Amino acid sequence: MIACITGATSGIGKATALIFAENNYDLIITGRRAERLQELKNEIINKYRVKVVDLCFDIRDEQQVKNAVNTLPGEFSRIDVLVNNAGLAAGLAPIQDGQIAHWEQMIDTNIKGLLYMSKHVANIMIPNKKGHIINIGSVAGKEVYANGNVYCATKHAVDALNKGMRIDLLPHNIRVSAVNPGMVETEFSIVRFEGDEERAKKVYENIVPLKPEDIAETIYWIASRPAHVNINDILIMPTIQANATTILR
Numbered sequence: 706m707i708a709c710i711t712g713a714t715s716g717i718g719k720a721t722a723l724i725f726a727e728n729n730y731d732l733i734i735t736g737r738r739a740e741r742l743q744e745l746k747n748e749i750i751n752k753y754r755v756k757v758v759d760l761c762f763d764i765r766d767e768q769q770v771k772n773a774v775n776t777l778p779g780e781f782s783r784i785d786v787l788v789n790n791a792g793l794a795a796g797l798a799p800i801q802d803g804q805i806a807h808w809e810q811m812i813d814t815n816i817k818g819l820l821y822m823s824k825h826v827a828n829i830m831i832p833n834k835k836g837h838i839i840n841i842g843s844v845a846g847k848e849v850y851a852n853g854n855v856y857c858a859t860k861h862a863v864d865a866l867n868k869g870m871r872i873d874l875l876p877h878n879i880r881v882s883a884v885n886p887g888m889v890e891t892e893f894s895i896v897r898f899e900g901d902e903e904r905a906k907k908v909y910e911n912i913v914p915l916k917p918e919d920i921a922e923t924i925y926w927i928a929s930r931p932a933h934v935n936i937n938d939i940l941i942m943p944t945i946q947a948n949a950t951t952i953l954r
């Protein structure tokens with residue numbers, strides 16, 4: 706079995722790559738940071754003895770996505786599972802103060818990048834008459850919170866695309882699932898606050914957030930259901946978080 710995991714250089718994507726490798730999947734791992742991809746590839750090969758292809762590209766660039774997917778080595782050109790994980794939040798500001806560059810980065814990565822990957826990988830899965838696309842959404846795709854405007858909109862788009870893809874790919878025996886996490890401690894907040902580690906740390910202060918491994922286990926569980934079972938949608942929260950804004954500190 707072959708799994709392709711986008712955004713495997715950090716957080717949820719990295720933990721997902723490790724759990725699939727542990728379960729004997731060969732892997733395609735992607736991200737923009739070549740050194741981290743290489744380190745993860747070495748770690749996985751040494752530990753789990755599976756095959757790994759690392760693809761370094763920016764998911765916002767459709768040509769790069771197409772080239773990466775269409776030039777996979779022969780034995781990797783059958784993808785069983787695609788985990789659409791690469792994504793980010795940039796900034797946290799009221800709409801009138803939002804930075805256009807942040808909006809474009811989130812829309813281009815979280816929506817358009819996910820679309821490019823889904824289209825090109827679905828076209829590999831369709832002739833095989835099977836496959837599974839697992840989309841990483843968010844609680845921010847189910848609710849909106851103050852200053853989350855555009856990030857929440859991109860994750861609402863992922864929610865809609867998850868439902869739409871499930872319909873469109875139904876005749877091709879391709880399963881489509883979404884995992885929507887609440888707060889997970891990764892590099893997410895460091896990226897959101899543009900490297901301000903102190904501010905990022907405060908997000909998880911005095912709470913027990915989810916760990917990337919909690920989400921990775923859920924993703925693997927979804928992928929490992931029997932072929933006749935599709936998990937459409939999961940919302941998974943830390944116990945201290947009831948919804949997007951109600952958090953016990």
Ligand code: NDP
Binds near residue numbers: 762
């Ligand atoms: P991290 O910042 O730790 O990881 C994000 C990953 O996305 C990195 O591997 C990064 O790789 C990749 N990525 C970002 N932009 C691009 C791009 N343009 N091209 C290719 N890869 C890209 O965050 P998380 O692990 O937390 O985030 C993973 C997913 O989970 C995201 O979709 C996020 O929205 C979602 N999520 C996170 C939650 C949280 O609380 N952490 C909660 C709910 C959902 P690189 O920089 O090397 O390109």
Ligand code: 8X3
Binds near residue numbers: 889
């Ligand atoms: C990431 C979680 O609550 O910051 O999607 O939107 S949140």
